[in-house]
Amino acid sequence: MPQTLLFITGNANKLREVQAIFCDLDxxxxxxxxxxxxxxxxxxxxxxxNNILAAYSDKSAEAICTFACFEGPGKEVLPFQGKTKGxxxxxxxxxxxxxxxxxxxEGQKYAEMxxxxxxxxxxxxSKALAKLAAWLKEHEAQV
Numbered sequence: 001m002p003q004t005l006l007f008i009t010g011n012a013n014k015l016r017e018v019q020a021i022f023c024d025l026d027x028x029x030x031x032x033x034x035x036x037x038x039x040x041x042x043x044x045x046x047x048x049x050n051n052i053l054a055a056y057s058d059k060s061a062e063a064i065c066t067f068a069c070f071e072g073p074g075k076e077v078l079p080f081q082g083k084t085k086g087x088x089x090x091x092x093x094x095x096x097x098x099x100x101x102x103x104x105x106e107g108q109k110y111a112e113m114x115x116x117x118x119x120x121x122x123x124x125x126s127k128a129l130a131k132l133a134a135w136l137k138e139h140e141a142q143v
Contacts, residue, residue: 006039009042033073039071043067062086064124069135082125084127086103
């Protein structure tokens with residue numbers, strides 16, 4: 001019988017983003033697998049800060065999003081990663097969601113795109129969640 005997978009985050013913006021792409025629950029991330037006692041999903045996204053690159057002419061960057069699926073206490077951690085190559089540029093657009101205002105992909109900042117547009121392009125969470133969805137389908141899990 002399929003099990004339900006819970007997405008665990010303490011970040012409201014991440015929750016809205018994942019809801020738009022994939023699923024719908026918000027719980028504290030720390031010790032989530034012990035609290036829930038079953039499958040949970042957590043996420044982290046990484047990108048170098050633009051101030052670090054200020055002294056360099058090469059502003060290329062890679063945004064990396066990792067979703068980790070924990071099947072339960074003491075079980076294997078299953079990581080799913082999405083990566084997008086872009087550039088770090090001076091901040092432009094709303095600065096209310098992480099580094100979206102400084103990451104440029106094909107001439108446009110993530111902050112200048114709506115969620116639907118970001119999810120259609122090479123957006124790291126979309127890529128990572130597509131890998132997770134394929135794994136869930138293969139293993140007949142339910143989200």
